[in-house]
Amino acid sequence: MKIIASVISLILILPLMALPSRGAFSYNETFSHIVNTVLSHYVSNTLMLLVLTCFWASLWGVGTAYILSSFKIAKRSLLKVAMMLPFACPGYLLGYYFVDTFQFTFSTRNIFWASFVMGISLYPYVYMSCLAGFSVRNIDLEEASLTLGRSPLYTFFHITLKGIRPYYAAGLGLVCMETLNDYGVADHFAIDTFTTGIYRAWFGFYSLPASVNLSMILLLFTASGLFLESWGRRNKSFYNTTSKMKLLKEKEVSLTNHSLLMIFVLTPFLIGFIFPISYCIKQITVHGGYEYFNSEFLSLLFNSFSMAFIVSFICLALALVNGFSHSLFKNKISRFLIRLSALGYAIPGSIIAIAIIVVFQNVDDLAGKSLVVGGKLLLVYSLVCRFFAVAYENIRSSQEHIPRNLMSYINLQTGSFFKKSKDLYFPYAKAAMLTSFVIVFVDVLKELPATMILSPLNFQTLSVSIYTLASDERLVESAPSALFILLSGLVPLFLLGKKLDKVGLGEN
Amino acid sequence: MSFLEILDMSFSYNKKNIFSNFSLSLEKGDHLVVTGASGRGKSTLLRILAGLENPDQGQIKLSGRTLFDDSNVVAPHEREIGMVFQDYALFPHMTIKENVEYANPRLIQAQEWLRKVKLENRLNSYPRELSGGEQQRVALVRTLAAKPRLVLLDEPFSSLDPELREELELLTYELLNEFNISSIQVTHQLNKEFSIPRKIVAL
Numbered sequence: 222m223k224i225i226a227s228v229i230s231l232i233l234i235l236p237l238m239a240l241p242s243r244g245a246f247s248y249n250e251t252f253s254h255i256v257n258t259v260l261s262h263y264v265s266n267t268l269m270l271l272v273l274t275c276f277w278a279s280l281w282g283v284g285t286a287y288i289l290s291s292f293k294i295a296k297r298s299l300l301k302v303a304m305m306l307p308f309a310c311p312g313y314l315l316g317y318y319f320v321d322t323f324q325f326t327f328s329t330r331n332i333f334w335a336s337f338v339m340g341i342s343l344y345p346y347v348y349m350s351c352l353a354g355f356s357v358r359n360i361d362l363e364e365a366s367l368t369l370g371r372s373p374l375y376t377f378f379h380i381t382l383k384g385i386r387p388y389y390a391a392g393l394g395l396v397c398m399e400t401l402n403d404y405g406v407a408d409h410f411a412i413d414t415f416t417t418g419i420y421r422a423w424f425g426f427y428s429l430p431a432s433v434n435l436s437m438i439l440l441l442f443t444a445s446g447l448f449l450e451s452w453g454r455r456n457k458s459f460y461n462t463t464s465k466m467k468l469l470k471e472k473e474v475s476l477t478n479h480s481l482l483m484i485f486v487l488t489p490f491l492i493g494f495i496f497p498i499s500y501c502i503k504q505i506t507v508h509g510g511y512e513y514f515n516s517e518f519l520s521l522l523f524n525s526f527s528m529a530f531i532v533s534f535i536c537l538a539l540a541l542v543n544g545f546s547h548s549l550f551k552n553k554i555s556r557f558l559i560r561l562s563a564l565g566y567a568i569p570g571s572i573i574a575i576a577i578i579v580v581f582q583n584v585d586d587l588a589g590k591s592l593v594v595g596g597k598l599l600l601v602y603s604l605v606c607r608f609f610a611v612a613y614e615n616i617r618s619s620q621e622h623i624p625r626n627l628m629s630y631i632n633l634q635t636g637s638f639f640k641k642s643k644d645l646y647f648p649y650a651k652a653a654m655l656t657s658f659v660i661v662f663v664d665v666l667k668e669l670p671a672t673m674i675l676s677p678l679n680f681q682t683l684s685v686s687i688y689t690l691a692s693d694e695r696l697v698e699s700a701p702s703a704l705f706i707l708l709s710g711l712v713p714l715f716l717l718g719k720k721l722d723k724v725g726l727g728e729n
Numbered sequence: 730m731s732f733l734e735i736l737d738m739s740f741s742y743n744k745k746n747i748f749s750n751f752s753l754s755l756e757k758g759d760h761l762v763v764t765g766a767s768g769r770g771k772s773t774l775l776r777i778l779a780g781l782e783n784p785d786q787g788q789i790k791l792s793g794r795t796l797f798d799d800s801n802v803v804a805p806h807e808r809e810i811g812m813v814f815q816d817y818a819l820f821p822h823m824t825i826k827e828n829v830e831y832a833n834p835r836l837i838q839a840q841e842w843l844r845k846v847k848l849e850n851r852l853n854s855y856p857r858e859l860s861g862g863e864q865q866r867v868a869l870v871r872t873l874a875a876k877p878r879l880v881l882l883d884e885p886f887s888s889l890d891p892e893l894r895e896e897l898e899l900l901t902y903e904l905l906n907e908f909n910i911s912s913i914q915v916t917h918q919l920n921k922e923f924s925i926p927r928k929i930v931a932l
Contacts, residue, residue, distance in 0.1 A: 361816060362821075365814055373804075
């Protein structure tokens with residue numbers, strides 16, 4: 222089975238390995254033109270968007286997590302779950318509604334507001350991981366800081382925040398990946414970033430080498446970010462030196478402070494969830510969007526649904542094989558390949574899409590003729606590469622709960638892998654399998670950049686249709702698809718909410 | 730007027746009276762040991778003095794300055810009262826040197842301070858790399874580096890073996906005397922043979 226797992230891993234990392242084969246960092250006329258004209262904009266805009274989005278995501282994510290874990294706030298348990306709801310709304314959808322609502326009030330199409338929208342839609346990543354960190358922190362450390370003469374604010378930044386750095390970094394890392402991956406918001410707010418550049422190089426110039434070069438630079442960006450964070454944490458320990466940890470007791474707040482904290486907590490929830498969903502419902506009910514619940518919508522629904530189902534199923538099957546192989550066999554090469562294949566979520570969808578095109582062009586070259594490969598197959602392949610990690614990590618974490626002696630027992634059993642899995646593994650992995658499937662399913666429904674690049678001409682999905690219609694300012698027509706995406710986004714949140722409850726974070 | 734004065738202090742927790750009209754005084758340079766059974770409010774007394782809990786009523790004064798009364802509550806970081814916690818509460822993401830400097834950023838010679846407790850060679854170690862006794866010494870030096878007027882010791886020797894406990898207890902009081910700092914120690918393992926004079930209160 223370890224051979225099968227290694228082959229699966231190789232297939233998943235093949236696109237990234239093939240990427241440099243198409244003239245990465247080599248001279249190319251289109252790329253040279255891009256370098257001379259817009260590359261500096263791509264770099265500065267991407268960096269600026271990244272920094273500002275991280276700022277907003279940190280402000281809302283850390284702020285709300287700290288408030289809800291540290292203060293006695295009314296309806297705290299409910300708010301803890303509500304704060305995750307903006308996750309259901311993809312950034313591009315919030316962006317379309319935001320611009321449409323405020324474009325005549327103030328100048329909306331700039332990096333500041335683009336980052337604001339991105340920050341609001343991505344802050345739940347930071348919120349969820351920080352909430353876990355804040356909830357299990359050792360309050361003695363903060364009290365020690367206060368008795369050493371440090372103010373509460375100083376203590377917050379130097380002890381509380383630094384103490385949850387691994388949690389914060391994990392959440393912020395995902396925000397960075399999603400920002401680099403974004404196409405819809407940047408495009409709608411007219412900001413030239415690497416992702417929009419890759420898309421333009423491919424569809425505007427039809428230049429694969431130029432797209433590959435831009436993808437490689439973006440990949441370097443991503444890799445540097447991952448490296449910098451792990452380097453920053455080198456040798457440092459964030460774990461407590463004591464087992465007698467005193468957990469926090471929520472502080473009482475005055476009525477004025479309670480109101481101010483409530484306003485802070487409710488702001489991202491209102492903008493990130495209530496605003497888009499009520500906007501969408503208004504488009505459907507008041508502006509006649511209900512007329513577009515027609516056969517075209519059903520066809521979009523079928524396309525998206527079938528694509529999401531196939532990708533989720535493949536991701537889950539591969540994750541099960543690789544996950545079990547990882548826990549059963551200690552082979553270093555196999556484990557290394559498996560870990561490498563799970564990096565896909567860190568790689569922007571646009572890069573994966575371009576890399577897939579490179580793979581199939583190389584196959585064509587090797588065959589000496591153009592092989593007819595269905596666009597849908599390429600799309601499935603790229604989405605599996607991108608979202609495999611989501612399913613894999615869920616399956617792996619469920620395996621952590623399998624008692625060690627049971628693992629040894631399973632190893633000693635004879636019988637096929639399928640039989641052993643069915644009898645012994647699946648009872649442990651059942652919940653994780655469902656979660657993996659649903660999260661990948663919804664991620665595929667919302668995905669835009671890779672789907673945009675690889676969708677065949679006659680094949681539209683909900684997300685691509687929303688993008689196309691919103692670009693033409695036909696928001697009413699796109700409302701049924703938007704509503705469907707918004708509502709489907711609530712399902713994994715429900716599952717996550719249950720998980721949070723299980724570890725005691727959802728409830729007081 | 731005494732150095733530390735607690736007058737008619739009352740404190741209840743979960744509707745249970747922990748202190749009722751409790752009064753206590755301490756002179757400058759004196760050391761007080763508070764002992765008693767579990768749940769009698771020993772640690773709570775320290776937390777109230779540090780400002781980490783507020784009493785329901787009463788008055789607390791340190792060097793003539795009111796820290797708590799009906800109209801005045803001084804925040805913990807402004808009380809000039811240091812505390813050594815039972816679990817030492819060393820900051821895990823900082824080295825030993827950084828832990829000591831955190832208490833006093835203008836401290837030029839963190840190494841000198843750590844020499845006093847024989848840890849000058851562990852400047853760049855992290856708390857997790859130290860033994861329990863070493864962590865306790867760092868916690869003490871860190872508290873003293875902040876130059877407090879009063880040091881509160883919340884059972885800091887309870888998890889150490891008896892020999893090490895006696896050695897570190899002695900070292901602690903020698904340092905407190907060197908800097909002429911008063912202290913209140915909470916313990917349930919009172920060492921009656923201790924060579925340094927201390928007042929004892931049983932709750």
